[in-house]
Each structure stands twice: as C-alpha cells, then as structure tokens.
Amino acid sequence: MEKILKKKKQATGAFGYLFMFMTVLIVGIITLYMAQVSKLMTHQHHVDDSLADAVLASLVADDVYYFETYELTGTPVVRFRDKDESYAIFKDCMNDAVSETDGFYYNFGFDTFICYEVDGNTVKATEYSGNGGYKRTWTARVGSERAPTGEVVKETSAYGRVRFGIKSIINGNLITKTKDIYCTLEINN
Amino acid sequence: MNLIKKKRKASVLENTLVMMVNLILVCAFLVIIFGAFSGVSNKWGMRQAAREYMLIMETEGYLKPADQAALKAELESYGLYNISFSGTTTREVNYGDRIYLSISGTYDDNILSFAGAISKYTTHPSTITIKRQTTAKQ
Numbered sequence: 001m002e003k004i005l006k007k008k009k010q011a012t013g014a015f016g017y018l019f020m021f022m023t024v025l026i027v028g029i030i031t032l033y034m035a036q037v038s039k040l041m042t043h044q045h046h047v048d049d050s051l052a053d054a055v056l057a058s059l060v061a062d063d064v065y066y067f068e069t070y071e072l073t074g075t076p077v078v079r080f081r082d083k084d085e086s087y088a089i090f091k092d093c094m095n096d097a098v099s100e101t102d103g104f105y106y107n108f109g110f111d112t113f114i115c116y117e118v119d120g121n122t123v124k125a126t127e128y129s130g131n132g133g134y135k136r137t138w139t140a141r142v143g144s145e146r147a148p149t150g151e152v153v154k155e156t157s158a159y160g161r162v163r164f165g166i167k168s169i170i171n172g173n174l175i176t177k178t179k180d181i182y183c184t185l186e187i188n189n
Numbered sequence: 190m191n192l193i194k195k196k197r198k199a200s201v202l203e204n205t206l207v208m209m210v211n212l213i214l215v216c217a218f219l220v221i222i223f224g225a226f227s228g229v230s231n232k233w234g235m236r237q238a239a240r241e242y243m244l245i246m247e248t249e250g251y252l253k254p255a256d257q258a259a260l261k262a263e264l265e266s267y268g269l270y271n272i273s274f275s276g277t278t279t280r281e282v283n284y285g286d287r288i289y290l291s292i293s294g295t296y297d298d299n300i301l302s303f304a305g306a307i308s309k310y311t312t313h314p315s316t317i318t319i320k321r322q323t324t325a326k327q
Contacts, residue, residue: 020211027215031222038226042233049240057323060285081285089287089324096320100236 040166043104047164050097051181055160057093058086058113059185066187078156078185079117087113087128090160098164106165106174114159118142123153149182157184224299231267231296232317238263239319243290250281250325251288260292269294269317282325292319 062081070076080086090113098105113128123145126137145153148161161180168175242260246252252260252274261272276291297312 017207020207020214023211024214024218027218031218034222038229042229046233046236053240053243053321053323060324063284089322092287093322096322099320100318 043101043166046097046101047105047162047179050094051160051162051179052183054090054093054097055158055181055183058090058158058160059183060086060089061156061185061187076187077119078187079119080115080156080185083115083126086115086158087133090158091133094162104166106167107176108164109162111161111163111178112148112159112180113161114147116145116147116153116155116157116159118154118156125153147182149180151182155184155186157182159183228296228298234267235264235269235292235317236319238267239290239292239321243321243323246278246288246290247323247326250283250327251278252290254279264292264294267296269296271295276320281327284325284327286325287322288325290319290321293317 060081062079065079066076091110094110098108109131110133111129113133115126117124117126121142123140123142124137125140125145126135128135140153142154143152147153147157147159149159159180159182161178163176163178165174165176167173238260242252242256245256249256257274257277257279261274264272272292272294274290274292276289278288278290282288294317295314296317297314299312
C-alpha cells in the first residue's frame with residue numbers, strides 16, 4: 001500500500017522573523033520613550049532657568065531712594081523702583097522665554113508674584129495674583145513673614161510662581177505643574 | 190513508495206537575510222534617535238549660550254560688539270547659520286532699564302529618509318528664534 005504522508009508545512013524561519021520584529025519593536029519603544037523623557041527634562045530645566053531669570057530681572061531697586069536714605073540715616077533702604085513695572089517685567093520675561101517652546105507648555109499662567117520690601121522691622125508685601133494681576137498688600141514684622149517657599153523674609157525680595165500643563169508621554173493627558181522661586185535683592189554685597 | 194514531505198529547514202542564506210534586515214532596521218532606529226538627541230542637545234546648547242550672554246549684558250548694560258562676535262561663533266559651533274541679532278540692545282542703557290537679546294538663525298535638522306530601498310540623510314532647515322529680556326544691573 002502506498003503511504004502518502006502529508007505534513008503541514010511550517011513557516012520557514014518563523015523564529016527569526018519573530019525575533020526580528022520583537023527586537024525592532026522593543027528598541028523602537030525604548031528609544032522613543034528615551035527621546036520623550038530627554039525632551040521633557042530639557043524643558044523642565046528650561047522653565048526653571050527662565051523663572052529664575054524672570055524673577056531676577058524683576059528685582060529693580062530704587063537707587064535714588066537707596067542713596068538718599070543712606071545719606072540721611074546712615075542705613076540704606078532697599079525698595080522696588082516700581083512694583084507694577086517689576087511685575088510686568090516678570091511676565092514679559094517669562095512669556096518671551098516660553099514663546100520659543102511652542103507646543104510644549106499648555107495653559108501657561110501666572111499664579112503669584114510677590115514683592116517684599118523690608119524697611120527697618122517692617123515687611124511690606126505686594127501680591128499680584130492670577131493672569132489678571134489682582135493686587136493686594138499687607139504688612140508684617142520682620143521674622144514673622146515667610147515666603148511661600150518657606151524662607152523667612154529678612155530682605156527686600158521677590159517670589160514668583162507659574163503654572164502650566166505638559167502632555168503625558170504615556171496617554172497624552174495634560175499634567176498640571178507649578179514652579180516657583182524666591183530671590184532676594186542685594187546691593188553691593 | 191513512501192512519499193514523506195518534511196518541512197524544509199531554513200537555509201543559512203535565509204537566516205542571514207532575516208538577521209541582516211533586523212540589523213538594518215535597528216540601525217535605522219538608532220540613527221533616527223541619535224539624530225533627534227543631537228538636535229535637542231544643540232538647541233539646548235544655543236539656549237544656554239544665549240542665557241550666558243544675557244547675564245553678561247545685565248552687567249554691561251548692552252551687548253558689546255566683541256560679545257556679539259563671541260556669541261555668534263558659539264552659536265555657529267552648534268550648527269546655527271544665517272544668524273541675526275536684530276532687536277538686540279546694542280547701546281548702553283541705564284540701571285533698571287530693559288535690555289533685549291534677540292537671536293534668529295537657521296538650523297538643519299538631520300532626518301533619515303527612505304527612498305525606495307535607499308536610505309539617506311536629508312537636512313530639514315528650520316528657523317530658530319531665541320528671545321530674552323532682562324533689566325540692566327550695571
């Protein structure tokens with residue numbers, strides 16, 4: 001009797017192809033993820049630097065008043081030349097810095113900007129809130145007033161906080177982040 | 190007559206071909222990603238250079254011609270060309286006044302493109318604009 005045995009033909013080189021596609025897939029996913037993470041970290045550093053630069057730029061002292069008080073009392077008083085202008089400088093510097101990273105920061109906004117002016121034992125704080133810059137002022141004794149970052153306010157200084165959303169690498173959802181910084185204004189130190 | 194059909198084993202040539210295709214695809218991915226990293230790194234370098242010279246401008250009150258030449262050379266080392274400083278503060282201002290640094294130029298993003306079976310690097314020129322402002326502290 002003739003025996004004709006037909007077996008199913010297996011795919012040739014199946015393991016090789018599977019290995020190829022798996023390797024390409026894994027390398028692709030890892031490399032794209034790394035690229036996204038590096039981009040994210042770069043932009044995080046960028047917003048940190050920009051925030052520091054913007055708050056430092058806003059620290060403009062009233063130099064005339066500084067020398068006047070020094071000559072009259074022997075103790076110079078450092079105060080802002082124009083607090084509204086300082087707030088405008090802070091916003092403009094941040095907007096300029098963020099404008100070049102189009103499509104990365106979403107819903108960028110200004111939470112708070114506070115100017116602290118120390119004169120003797122008194123701290124005079126002026127706060128600008130929200131994108132509209134709602135203004136309020138208060139006074140406190142030196143030692144009792146703390147900046148939102150936790151530092152005790154002892155010198156004329158400024159605090160700034162911004163808020164923005166970045167897209168999640170995983171699912172594309174927006175993650176809201178805030179960044180803040182507190183800087184002091186010092187002259188001839 | 191026994192007629193037995195067995196699976197033909199993959200030849201050496203076939204396996205080698207699969208591995209070669211595999212290697213080519215992995216290399217293509219790596220080239221694309223390293224190209225992307227290089228672009229990110231260069232743009233970050235440009236921003237840092239701009240920041241460094243902005244701080245110099247703060248203490249000088251403007252961008253001196255010597256600093257401008259040095260900044261231009263540094264930006265060129267990152268691959269930027271057709272550099273313009275239009276809008277930059279080039280005359281000394283008083284303490285507390287605003288100073289501006291505005292840089293624009295062209296940067297070639299390297300992109301790996303495939304045309305049929307041939308892959309090649311192509312350059313994709315894009316305009317880079319860096320705008321900064323601060324106040325003079327001199």
